[in-house]
């Protein structure tokens with residue numbers, strides 16, 4: 625699909641993206657926009673090399689693609705100056721290789737903060753109240769009347785929410801769980817989440833002034849402290865060498881037997897084989913997973929676990945957010961091509 629065929633700058637999007645604002649932004653600035661219409665969900669390096677061709681000024685790509693040496697050298701040879709992931713995460717991008725070939729890299733933070741946090745909160749509640757299991761039970765025609773012990777879950781109020789990685793998304797998630805469900809907070813991050821701390825303090829004072837039990841917060845000195853004390857724990861780190869298999873067999877073993885673990889960050893942050901074993905051995909332990917180690921696949925056994933809720937990497941999937949991500953990705957590429965500032969560059 626081609627927009628503004630006579631445009632001076634050739635910009636490729638490896639996927640059709642929601643909305644038209646991002647296309648207009650580029651075509652209004654003399655770009656010819658080419659959108660790949662391949663039926664393949666995941667494009668290989670070879671597929672993308674063929675798209676780049678002889679002349680290409682910039683590419684908007686996806687987190688499923690392997691943006692390394694091969695693609696950045698080809699893009700640079702084709703005269704390309706800019707690449708933007710349509711994602712905030714950029715573990716699929718070799719930023720050093722991009723730097724080596726003089727290609728600027730962009731990502732799309734901000735617009736997906738609340739949307740992603742909302743999914744993490746939804747998974748937390750769904751796991752805690754066993755919503756998916758209960759839905760399956762109803763549809764299977766098994767409900768034959770109200771019972772005192774039917775699908776009894778946990779009350780979130782007064783429990784502790786644990787956040788590992790209290791950046792933009794982790795902090796937004798924490799606020800939702802604290803204000804929405806009156807949970808106490810324990811968080812672990814290399815940086816102090818000052819605004820989040822202030823929020824919990826102020827909200828705690830508000831509750832107290834209204835005669836309610838105030839919420840509390842604690843910045844943990846170690847990740848283990850969060851794992852030991854959290855009732856619902858949500859993971860929000862970036863994926864790099866230091867966070868690969870951050871949650872492993874040993875760390876799972878120190879979590880509460882009835883804890884809930886939520887992952888909307890990146891699959892390899894959790895050792896999924898160890899997780900499946902842990903779910904088998906601890907039927908009251910529950911997980912809500914948006915991401916998987918070998919997407920689009922799940923490790924053997926995970927799909928059979930009643931104590932796991934699994935969804936296909938949809939944390940940022942709201943219409944507003946996806947259109948925003950497309951727009952920021954276009955702005956990133958356009959910025960570099962036209963010499964405006966790149967809207968968001970993980971290098972900076």
Ligand code: DGY
Nearest residue numbers: 710711712713736940
């Ligand atoms: C991201 O942006 O990194 C998400 O995984 C997809 O929105």
